[in-house]
Amino acid sequence: MVMITINGDSAAQAMGDSGRSNRVEGDPLRFIFAAITFRIGQSGRDSIDCPVKKFLGLSALLGLIWFCLPVGLEAATLAGQQAQTGPLVEIHFPVSRYFQDMAAQGGNPRPETGRAVLSFPPGFDPARRWPILIVTSTTDYHRTSPMDAEWYHPPADAEGWVILASDATIRARQDTTPWRVAMLGAALDAMRKEWPQSAKWPVAFAGISGGAKRSCLLGSMLAKGRSVNICGFFLSGINNDLLSEAYKTYQPGVELLNVPIWISGGMDDLIATPSLEGAVEVSLRRTGFKRVRLERFMGGHWLKRSEVRLALRWFRELGGF
Secondary structure, three states: OOOOOOOOOOOOOOOOOOOOOOOOOOOOHHHHHOOOOOOOOOOOOOOOOOOOOOOOOOOOOOOOOOOOOOOOOOOOEEOOEEOOOOOOEEEEEEOOHHHHHHHOHHHOOOOOEEEEEEEOOOOOOOOOOOOEEEEOOOOHHHOOHHHHHHHHHHHHHHHOOEEEEEEEOOOOOOOOHHHHHHHHHHHHHHHHHHOHHHHHOEEEEEEEOHHHHHHHHHHHHHHHOOOOEEEEEEEEOOOOOHHHHHHHHHOOOHHHHHOOEEEEEEOOOOOOOHHHHHHHHHHHHHHOOOOEEEEEEOOOOOOOHHHHHHHHHHHHHHHOO
16 A cells, blocks of 8 residues: 655645646556555545635736637537636536546545636647646645636746646545545546547646645656656645655656756745755755756745746746647
């Protein structure tokens, strides 16, 4: 049985605004998880997360730009919803028994229907290649990944990225890693059924605090099956190197060591202090990760949108897409 020891965090401040890719195999998405064994019986509050106050004051005016489709062309759809640029799009999709079994570990209910929040950048056309930013949230204050999607929306639109944040239509009794990875797998599976070409699109993982740590776990699990094209990790407010632990545990292959990692930290962060984030950088390099970048900004334990945009641009440059 695989177990990863994870240290807890203390209370956080309110969040505010501001290589080469792994190869892709043609196997069904479910084989990503074939060699993964999860820890069963996790507590209702995973210790990778630190308490985060509800994000307030999201602007209703995002300056969104709408693009008209050429005459004679129909808009692309996903799970019955129009893949339009501008506002976030929510889809619902059936969850296979395979992913239901995974999500139900540790006494969770079986989710029959999944939900995901996505955004599509200006000019989106699924016939073209688009990078996907997988957003993962902390579990504190009952946050789910779709709740965090809006924070990444403007920089993703500006840099031409699709956002994907997944969950179920029912709540987990315990918001565990098996639950998170199952719902992410089901969401990717739903996308691939309608847009098979999306299986080869570059994928990056992003999160803040506990969401950053969880991104390390999910990314390593997905890399295990080599059925996703991982092109980057954006880790904000991270105070413990879970990526090295996950790499050693799941053994996804040396290709992951070439994936670029952007660590973003506030100079006044009392949770992920500059010294702790510096230790994460050192630890990652010691493990063998070759493209690690630590960037700081004036501020505390929050997400900086300008940092997200620079990271997405960096991932593109290194990945050549």
